[in-house]
Amino acid sequence: MTAQALGHDKQTLISDQTLYKKIKITRGLLLVFHCSTISLFPVDSASTVPHLLPIFHEQEMTETVHESNGNGYLATFVGKNGWFATLCVHSHGLVTIDLQCFEHDDIGQLDKFLNALETKLKVLLNGIITRIKRLPALVRGAEVDRYGPTTDGRLIEYDMDQMVHEEDSAFQNIKIIHSQQYGNILILKDLISMGERDLAYNQAIMGEENYAGKDVLILGGADGGILSEMVKRKPKMVTMLDIDPKVIDLSKKYTRGACGNVLDNLKGDCYQIIVSDCVPVLRKYVQEGKTFDYVFNELTEIPNSREPEEDSAWEFLRHTLDMSVKVLRPSGKYLTQANGEVMTEALRLYEEELEKLSCQVGFSNKVVCVPFFMQQWVFYSVWKK
């Protein structure tokens, strides 16, 4: 990346940020009091709520008490400054306070308000509180959306702090977002693809194989992460097939920590990059009898289920996997990431597919933590029997 290119992008970013600064961001502060959940200790809203109201009133908030249809006490509070709070006192012993405010609000004032509520509730419910929990604010409407579910549906806040670039290519939405821990992160179709400073993924998929003098095929992989690592291992020839030249261009520019200079040219001493849909090229290789020592699958992860909306993903996986095994030499290996360790059904379905290929195969797998996925991830190695 040249200094000039960097300077240009900084300009673009600054103007974007100026635009976003005009906009209010909703911060949802969730303050959750978890009182004794044992029914021996119910929480009596009549003796708690009147003592809490003055704290809301101090903030110039006015309340609406709602008919809760037998589900305890429920009130909402609206402040002149746009603050909005909800107070629920469930009779079985769970008290929750949710507060929505704006990003430019005074954090000191907010903390004082929440601390006052917490202190008062500690006094009122002295002896029957089993847990008090104040959750970090959920920020909504920010330029960078920091929240993601893991593959098993857990809520995770990433450490992303700046949108570096966003663009739609002919094939997909592409985002480059900066992360404090992992440098620039490449995000394709809202799925994290690669972090600049995380080598665990490459190490996991490449394993301890000796690639010297070998013929290697990479399906996908436009981020250049595997290619860059592979050329250091002195292979005979690496062929990379990726459909999206835009991902190659953006990786070359923004995630050089991962791809180095390997994407600067489509051809090097021991590698070639073919910008093409991999399916017709693989089909041609099968017809011509061209074979490889290693085939890397960097196309997609294993779908989570057999739901109808996953049909085309399974069809694509099955088709490319079958052709990949066909172009493997007898001693060759097909190497792929799969899915989260906890997605046992997805992994079972994948192993079912492996049993149904036109060539008989053997396989093994291993679990490795990929830090920027924030979960344990499974990698497979497949070979011809």
Next chain:
Amino acid sequence: MTAQALGHDKQTLISDQTLYKKIKITRGLLLVFHCSTISLFPVDSASTVPHLLPIFHEQEMTETVHESNGNGYLATFVGKNGWFATLCVHSHGLVTIDLQCFEHDDIGQLDKFLNALETKLKVLLNGIITRIKRLPALVRGAEVDRYGPTTDGRLIEYDMDQMVHEEDSAFQNIKIIHSQQYGNILILKDLISMGERDLAYNQAIMGEENYAGKDVLILGGADGGILSEMVKRKPKMVTMLDIDPKVIDLSKKYTRGACGNVLDNLKGDCYQIIVSDCVPVLRKYVQEGKTFDYVFNELTEIPNSREPEEDSAWEFLRHTLDMSVKVLRPSGKYLTQANGEVMTEALRLYEEELEKLSCQVGFSNKVVCVPFFMQQWVFYSVWKK
């Protein structure tokens, strides 16, 4: 762990679960529509809200429209079944819908309701939506609290699914909670201490040193993780000092995946466990001139700041660190975890402390992902100059 002991605990767990099943759990489903945040495309509540109301009414929810003091449209909806929803239409272009419901509610009905709102909004705001995001439910009041902030304050949902044991010892609250990915996890004073199936922490703190024939001191470490790994490396003698016999007992019982059988006896061929406050023992070692090749600090992580409430933690750290360096042999090393990689101020403060010790020291550090911490973690190695 004997089969009998296991059987007994299962009984206890079942009765606990029965108790908790009686209790309603609030599930906060957050559905966030993030529309274009560019002011060229404001969202007009007058032309959107009337089309959304029938979807709430279908669920027998009745609305209260609040005076929002110029902050857009704000309404709350209460359902007969206890559902509670909030609809905010910020005029600058952020639409948020929050829904609170109960754990026993019909997920199918919930999904249908949220999908109907999403579909309608997509039609109404066709062309000006830049992001649609539905966040996973935040579950509050559950037996196991799955949410934690990382050291840098990010919201994280862990994969913990069962409270195995909870007890207050004379020194601290101790929890053993089961995690899908990491087995049983030991939690001391609400801080994750160790996961049964995560070897990265031990590998990181122990590094590539040759411990054969060496004298090793472990300060803290009652979970037995380092001790168990250390005895495999054939040291001359390992001395472990921990104040809390209850942690030793519970680790021995519930996290054998990490400690093996090393905690079954307080003495082994090449180790001894001394149940004691480490401070007087370290002081005695200093006075007697007793020295070690390696000292491991498993006592506390580095405090985040110099705020007054951290004073005693810094005082303890300083005191034990100073004595630890005093009992190091000239070629010896003091090995410790520190804090998250992003906590640069905490790390800077720690290095300041290292400069102020009564012996001059050199140090190095490294960053390693500790999977169950869900972030990059810094480890230090300190030696006498």
